[in-house]
Amino acid sequence: MTSAVQPQDATSSGPPGGSDPAPIVGQIEEADARRHLRSRIVFALTWAFVIGGLIIALAYSGAIDLSFLQQGPPWWRFILEGAWLTVIISVAAILLAIVFALLGAIGRLSASAPIYALASLYVSLVRGTPLLVQILFIWLALPQIWNGFGTIDALIMGTFALAFNYGAYMTEIFRAGIQAVPRGQREAAAALGMSERRTFLRIVLPQAFRIVIPAIGNEFIAMIKDTSLLTVIGVQELLWRARTVGSSNFRMLETLLLAALVYWVLTIIFSLAQERLERRMARSDR
Amino acid sequence: MVALGEVILQAQGIEKYFGATHVLRGIDLAVRQHETVVLIGRSGSGKTTFLRCLNFLEEPTFGRVTLGDVTVEADPFRISGRSRKGPIRHMRTHVGMLFQEFNLFPHMTVLENCIEAPMHVKGVSRDEAVATAEMFLEKVHLTDKRDEHPARMSGGQKQRAAIARALCMEPQVLLFDEPTSALDPELIGEVIVVMEQLAHEGSTMIVVSHEMAFAREAADRVLYLEDGAVVEEGPPEQVLDAPQEESTKLFLRRFLSEAERPAQTGLRDGEPWSRASVEAMGHHGHGEAGRP
Numbered sequence: 001m002t003s004a005v006q007p008q009d010a011t012s013s014g015p016p017g018g019s020d021p022a023p024i025v026g027q028i029e030e031a032d033a034r035r036h037l038r039s040r041i042v043f044a045l046t047w048a049f050v051i052g053g054l055i056i057a058l059a060y061s062g063a064i065d066l067s068f069l070q071q072g073p074p075w076w077r078f079i080l081e082g083a084w085l086t087v088i089i090s091v092a093a094i095l096l097a098i099v100f101a102l103l104g105a106i107g108r109l110s111a112s113a114p115i116y117a118l119a120s121l122y123v124s125l126v127r128g129t130p131l132l133v134q135i136l137f138i139w140l141a142l143p144q145i146w147n148g149f150g151t152i153d154a155l156i157m158g159t160f161a162l163a164f165n166y167g168a169y170m171t172e173i174f175r176a177g178i179q180a181v182p183r184g185q186r187e188a189a190a191a192l193g194m195s196e197r198r199t200f201l202r203i204v205l206p207q208a209f210r211i212v213i214p215a216i217g218n219e220f221i222a223m224i225k226d227t228s229l230l231t232v233i234g235v236q237e238l239l240w241r242a243r244t245v246g247s248s249n250f251r252m253l254e255t256l257l258l259a260a261l262v263y264w265v266l267t268i269i270f271s272l273a274q275e276r277l278e279r280r281m282a283r284s285d286r
Numbered sequence: 287m288v289a290l291g292e293v294i295l296q297a298q299g300i301e302k303y304f305g306a307t308h309v310l311r312g313i314d315l316a317v318r319q320h321e322t323v324v325l326i327g328r329s330g331s332g333k334t335t336f337l338r339c340l341n342f343l344e345e346p347t348f349g350r351v352t353l354g355d356v357t358v359e360a361d362p363f364r365i366s367g368r369s370r371k372g373p374i375r376h377m378r379t380h381v382g383m384l385f386q387e388f389n390l391f392p393h394m395t396v397l398e399n400c401i402e403a404p405m406h407v408k409g410v411s412r413d414e415a416v417a418t419a420e421m422f423l424e425k426v427h428l429t430d431k432r433d434e435h436p437a438r439m440s441g442g443q444k445q446r447a448a449i450a451r452a453l454c455m456e457p458q459v460l461l462f463d464e465p466t467s468a469l470d471p472e473l474i475g476e477v478i479v480v481m482e483q484l485a486h487e488g489s490t491m492i493v494v495s496h497e498m499a500f501a502r503e504a505a506d507r508v509l510y511l512e513d514g515a516v517v518e519e520g521p522p523e524q525v526l527d528a529p530q531e532e533s534t535k536l537f538l539r540r541f542l543s544e545a546e547r548p549a550q551t552g553l554r555d556g557e558p559w560s561r562a563s564v565e566a567m568g569h570h571g572h573g574e575a576g577r578p
Contacts, residue, residue: 187343188389188448192403192455193379202402206393 068249069258075245079255082238083262089155089230089237090223093162097223098216100167105174119171126168132229135161139233158230162223170219177212178204210281217274221267228263238262288488290506291319295381295459295490300339300349301360302332302514309335310346311514317459320488324501324522327511328537333494336511337461340492341381342374353377353458379407382452386464388444390436396423396447397432400454408455415454422450426480442473446480460484462493496541502526510534 058064069076107119126134138161143150149157181204189199228239238259246255295317302310309332317323325333338344340351346360358373391399400419404410410418423429426446436444445465452460462481466474478500485491485504495501501508501522508525510518510533518531529535 182387182389184385184387184389185391188383188385188391189403191341191343191378191381191383192451193375193407194403195375195407198406202406203391210393 063253065251066254068251069254072245075249075255076258079238079241079245079258080262082236082241082259083266085155085236086224086227086238086263087266089159089162089227089235090220093159093166093227094216094220094223096159096163097166097170097219100163101170101174104167104171105178108171108175109178123168123171126165131162131165131226132232134165135229135233138164154230154233154235158227158233158235162226162230166219166223166226170216173212173215173219174208177208177215180211181207213281214274214278217270217277221270221274224266224270225263228259288320288486290321293317294319294354295340295492296352297336297340298350298352300336300346300351302335302339302344303347309514310339312349313511313514313516315492315509315516317490317492319458319490321506322485322489322491322493322504323507323509324505325492325494325509325511326496326498326501326537331511332514333511334463335514337463337492337494340461341378341383343383351377353380379455380457381459381461382455382457383461384445384448384452384463384465386467388436388441388448388468390444390448390451392436395433395435396428396439396450399436399447400451403451404454418456419450419454422453423447425453425483426450427476440473441469442476445469445477449477449480449484459490459492462491462495464494464496466495466497498526498541510537512537 069079072078104119104122107115108123110116110119135158138149139154139157142157185203185207186199189203190196194203227235227237230237231240231243234240242255242259243252246252249255293316295315297313297315300310300313300315301308313332313336315323315336325337327333335344339346339349342351342358347362348360350357350359352358353376356373356376358370358377361370390396391402394402397416397419400423401412401415404415404418405412420429420432423432426449428443428446428450431439431443431447436447439447449465465481466477469477474497478497481491481493481500482504491504493500493505505522507519508522509516510525510529510531512533518525518529518534524530525534526538529538
């Protein structure tokens with residue numbers, strides 16, 4: 001440590017005639033790196049300590065018995081396979097929600113009074129009622145209006161309900177993103193004679209998308225967790241499977257813990273992916 | 287300098303209200319082919335608003351603009367709906383515009399910026415659009431920035447790329463809205479050089495600028511605007527060096543004295559000509575940079 005402090009290379013390695021700041025800069029960087037590493041180690045230790053403590057406490061309490069998970073199909077696999085459905089529903093619902101949000105945002109920015117009114121009604125209605133009510137309404141109440149709705153799979157109706165709901169929240173995200181594109185961009189396109197539609201599709205929308213991608217990522221992560229609400233209409237996603245296995249074996253603690261753990265891991269994975277994507281976008285051309 | 291041709295762009299009785307504020311009080315301007323017109327005046331005099339009225343980025347409250355044989359009337363009550371869209375787009379297709387903030391499309395490379403409108407507005411083939419773009423990029427000395435994104439370029443390079451983008455539409459008239467105001471002083475010269483070259487080659491240009499040296503060098507006509515009206519107009523040597531109107535004299539006197547102050551006192555917040563003084567200072571550097 002002390003040897004690094006000696007500025008022994010200050011004269012020998014510097015360019016002739018100029019003073020070389022490299023040794024002190026290197027020392028500062030090293031110190032920063034050490035501090036950074038230390039805080040990461042403390043972070044990991046804290047997590048390991050708390051989580052390990054909880055696991056040990058649970059194990060010693062005798063309340064936990066994981067052996068039944070080996071029985072059946074086996075059950076642990078049955079539950080984990082629900083995670084696939086959770087991810088698939090999340091992806092499908094977020095993609096559909098993006099379509100709703102885009103239409104909603106265009107409506108909210110429209111100069112046409114009825115279109116603006118319709119888009120605003122959509123946002124107000126959906127944001128003003130609970131998601132659980134919307135899911136139950138679409139699954140249970142719509143067939144009362146038209147029988148045909150009753151023949152549609154719960155998976156599809158549930159995915160639609162999630163997309164419809166998230167589309168309304170994301171409408172405001174997209175609207176803000178579109179408005180965040182500087183006015184000069186639109187003016188430059190207009191001054192080149194580009195039509196309004198072309199300006200929107202080629203100039204405004206690509207820039208707006210970049211602006212809203214972090215927010216879409218957050219919505220996606222929230223969506224992963226909200227798919228669990230579809231358990232009430234019998235979609236066999238992660239939580240439904242955990243509850244079913246848990247109640248038939250009278251072991252809710254283990255199955256709900258497992259489900260919670262899987263949700264947690266999924267959100268961590270997608271958070272990291274989102275961070276990566278954002279970093280890459282920041283590097284690409286800004 | 288190329289001899290002036292027929293009147294190509296004509297604005298008649300342009301008036302503009304922002305709310306109750308009467309920012310343009312009836313401006314007439316007829317620009318002839320190959321002519322370079324420079325608009326000067328304090329900020330708030332309406333020169334930028336007037337320029338933006340010429341391609342309807344700003345809707346004039348009264349008046350009409352004629353380009354060639356197409357005339358678009360002001361539509362204060364917005365009663366004509368969609369019927370004006372066609373003529374306005376026709377005008378914009380044939381009138382290029384340069385902005386203070388360049389307004390390049392940041393998600394596209396320089397080349398993509400240049401070929402977007404020719405391909406999708408004029409319907410030119412991609413090969414032809416690329417060939418045209420390369421020609422104009424060479425003209426503004428940006429051939430090596432062809433595949434660069436605007437974020438990685440200096441302000442001067444961005445404005446030159448914007449000029450190339452406008453030229454790619456082969457416009458009949460070019461509008462410049464304070465094209466050097468957002469530039470660091472040392473970058474102003476490279477843009478002015480390109481603009482002077484365009485003027486000498488016979489481009490028809492309407493320029494809002496505080497670059498007095500450019501006006502002297504390239505303008506056929508200088509208009510001094512105050513409170514939304516043209517107070518004085520004429521050849522640059524007359525308006526800039528021997529102004530007849532008291533207000534023109536006052537503006538030029540204050541403008542030039544500001545410009546000659548040392549840098550640290552040049553900028554005074556709240557002074558309408560504070561930015562002008564900064565630009566003018568930057569321009570001394572340009573004079574030494576040499577011209578083509």
